[in-house]
Amino acid sequence: MEVILITGRSLSQGREKEGGKLSEAYRRAVAICELDPEDLEALGIKEGENVRVRTDFGSIVVKPIPSPQAPHRGVAFMPYGPWASMVMNSETHGTGMPTLKGLRATIEPTKEPVASLKELYSGRLR
Amino acid sequence: MGVRNACALGTSKFLGYNHGRLPSPVIRVGGEARPVSLEEAIERAAEILSKANYPAVYGFGSTSVEAITAALELAEGIGALADNVSTICHGPSLEAVQDIGEVTCTLGVVRHRADLIVYWGSNPVYSHPRHMIRYGPMAEGRFRKGRADRKLVVVDVRKTPTARLADFFLQIKPGTDYEVLSALRAYIKEIDLEVEEVGGIRIERIEELGELMMGCQFGVLFFGLGLTMSPGRHRNVEAALALVRDLNAWTKFAIVPMRGHFNVEGANAAFTWETGYPFGVDFSHGYPRYNPGETTFVDALNRGECDAALIVASDPISHLPKDSADKLMEIPTVVLDPHITPTTLVAHVAIPTAHVGIEAQGTAYRMDGVPLELKKLVDPPPGILTDEEVLRRIGRVVLGVSP
Numbered sequence: 034m035e036v037i038l039i040t041g042r043s044l045s046q047g048r049e050k051e052g053g054k055l056s057e058a059y060r061r062a063v064a065i066c067e068l069d070p071e072d073l074e075a076l077g078i079k080e081g082e083n084v085r086v087r088t089d090f091g092s093i094v095v096k097p098i099p100s101p102q103a104p105h106r107g108v109a110f111m112p113y114g115p116w117a118s119m120v121m122n123s124e125t126h127g128t129g130m131p132t133l134k135g136l137r138a139t140i141e142p143t144k145e146p147v148a149s150l151k152e153l154y155s156g157r158l159r
Numbered sequence: 160m161g162v163r164n165a166c167a168l169g170t171s172k173f174l175g176y177n178h179g180r181l182p183s184p185v186i187r188v189g190g191e192a193r194p195v196s197l198e199e200a201i202e203r204a205a206e207i208l209s210k211a212n213y214p215a216v217y218g219f220g221s222t223s224v225e226a227i228t229a230a231l232e233l234a235e236g237i238g239a240l241a242d243n244v245s246t247i248c249h250g251p252s253l254e255a256v257q258d259i260g261e262v263t264c265t266l267g268v269v270r271h272r273a274d275l276i277v278y279w280g281s282n283p284v285y286s287h288p289r290h291m292i293r294y295g296p297m298a299e300g301r302f303r304k305g306r307a308d309r310k311l312v313v314v315d316v317r318k319t320p321t322a323r324l325a326d327f328f329l330q331i332k333p334g335t336d337y338e339v340l341s342a343l344r345a346y347i348k349e350i351d352l353e354v355e356e357v358g359g360i361r362i363e364r365i366e367e368l369g370e371l372m373m374g375c376q377f378g379v380l381f382f383g384l385g386l387t388m389s390p391g392r393h394r395n396v397e398a399a400l401a402l403v404r405d406l407n408a409w410t411k412f413a414i415v416p417m418r419g420h421f422n423v424e425g426a427n428a429a430f431t432w433e434t435g436y437p438f439g440v441d442f443s444h445g446y447p448r449y450n451p452g453e454t455t456f457v458d459a460l461n462r463g464e465c466d467a468a469l470i471v472a473s474d475p476i477s478h479l480p481k482d483s484a485d486k487l488m489e490i491p492t493v494v495l496d497p498h499i500t501p502t503t504l505v506a507h508v509a510i511p512t513a514h515v516g517i518e519a520q521g522t523a524y525r526m527d528g529v530p531l532e533l534k535k536l537v538d539p540p541p542g543i544l545t546d547e548e549v550l551r552r553i554g555r556v557v558l559g560v561s562p
Contacts, residue, residue, distance in 0.1 A: 037333045037334070039316065039333065039389075040388075041282070041286075041384065041385075042282070042285050042286040042419070043285050044167060044284075044285045044288070047167070047168045047171075047285065047286070048167050048168060048170075048171040049171070051168060051171035051172040051175050052171055052174075052175040052178055052179075053175065053178050053179030053498065053499070054179075054474065054477060054498075054499075054500050054501065055179060055499060056179070090480065090481065090482065091481050100317070101320075102317035102318055102319050102320075103317075103318065104318060105316060105317040105318070105330075108316055108317060108333060110317065113478060114477060114478075115476075115477045115478075115501060118477065118478060118479060118480055118481055118484060119481050120481075121480035121481065122480055123457060123461050123479070123480040123481075123482040123483040125451075125452060125455065125457055125458050125461075126392065126452075127451065127452030127458075128250070128251055128254065128392045128393055128451050128452060128455075129242075129246045129247075129250050129251075129254075129438070129439055129451040129452060129455030129456075129457060129458060130246065130247055130250055130251050130387060130388065130392050130457075131247065131457050131479070131480050131483065132388075132390075132480075133247070133384075133388045133480075134333075134384070134385070134388040134389045135333050135334050135388075135389045135390050150501065154476075154501065154504075154505075
């Protein structure tokens with residue numbers, strides 16, 4: 034499914050990052066993708082399945098969440114954090130600001146698990 | 160121990176200030192970290208920064224203005240690229256203000272006088288949880304007593320919890336802020352729009368919002384990263400600044416950016432009074448140069464221009480797009496932070512510092528430019544210094560003099 038992907042703050046993202054970015058609570062807060070419930074249904078995601086979010090710049094597996102901010106069909110939201118950063122665009126168009134909202138993305142169901150923070154940096158973290 | 164009067168984010172900050180601390184300075188060689196003394200860490204940091212051809216000095220979202228001015232003296236001394244986190248936040252807003260100008264006021268004025276509050280591309284219920292109660296529609300002001308005395312307008316691409324509180328909510332299509340703001344400007348200037356809809360909104364709804372804005376006694380437009388990060392960047396903010404300027408032909412209207420990271424506004428203030436520019440300052444020519452796209456951190460990283468970086472009070476490894484973060488991981492970094500973060504975990508030198516506003520006093524600036532003295536409430540762990548002290552010590556070794 035093609036969507037417009039935006040990233041931003043969420044309450045749990047802001048709260049958990051103060052408690053430590055290496056925590057499981059932080060991962061639960063930010064390794065997610067909020068989708069309009071009708072889009073979720075159209076995707077046919079089964080219980081316990083995740084989604085792979087893919088842009089021209091990367092791809093990442095996160096947990097799909099029915100959006101409390103619905104209705105917003107065709108728009109997917111990911112909280113700021115290391116998982117969202119894996120699919121963002123570093124192009125600033127001469128402004129200094131990379132592309133962190135309004136990216137074209139595809140969402141597809143997957144049985145793959147959500148990576149831990151350590152796995153995300155494939156062993157570069159100690 | 161508890162926290163009163165703080166929002167959810169502040170409560171978490173105070174209650175969690177001692178979790179996940181960086182326990183001691185570390186030096187990382189070949190991916191292996193070993194704890195070292197502060198002196199050894201400072202020597203190694205100074206060596207990395209003075210040997211670099213084009214070091215970057217970046218961060219400053221969560222530290223004091225006093226530390227920031229110390230960092231800028233060091234940056235100037237080593238001919239660095241100095242940038243702060245507004246580069247990925249309200250940098251575009253600052254660029255827009257440089258083009259258009261800004262009709263603004265302090266938050267106290269908003270609380271006491273505003274009868275129309277607009278949040279555009281901003282969701283304060285999540286990002287600034289007490290904003291609406293302290294300064295916004297629910298605030299108790301001298302001339303506006305409460306919610307009933309104010310109208311709340313929200314413009315966003317999703318029906319956020321802030322939008323659910325609005326008297327008037329415009330759900331626009333992503334990427335159409337510039338068009339909708341321009342349509343409002345046209346309406347204010349009594350120009351006929353020969354279209355039926357803009358940004359997915361019927362033109363009558365936009366005209367209704369225009370009437371609301373022109374008809375208020377004192378309106379305030381708070382705007383967030385929905386404008387600065389979406390396609391168009393600073394042009395979106397220019398349209399908002401111009402709209403507010405145009406509204407002042409009809410009534411009193413002001414605009415205030417919703418700043419995040421408790422002292423990014425202070426970083427812009429300190430950068431500006433020290434160098435003349437709010438962010439993205441290059442010192443490599445021996446004098447400050449400002450050219451977003453050229454002298455900004457993300458762009459310099461993307462082009463592989465920086466060969467070392469000093470990161471203070473920020474976690475760019477987590478928050479920069481992957482390609483930029485990968486570039487940052489390829490160069491030696493010196494990182495100052497109270498906590499363990501992905502950025503400290505890849506640093507060649509990581510030095511723990513005190514939490515400003517909890518373990519160290521310092522000056523921070525509120526989103527409206529008002530300076531606040533943050534207090535020291537508790538002592539930092541033994542041996543942990545402030546960002547300012549560590550930066551001055553590094554500076555003394557690098558520059559050979561007391562900066």
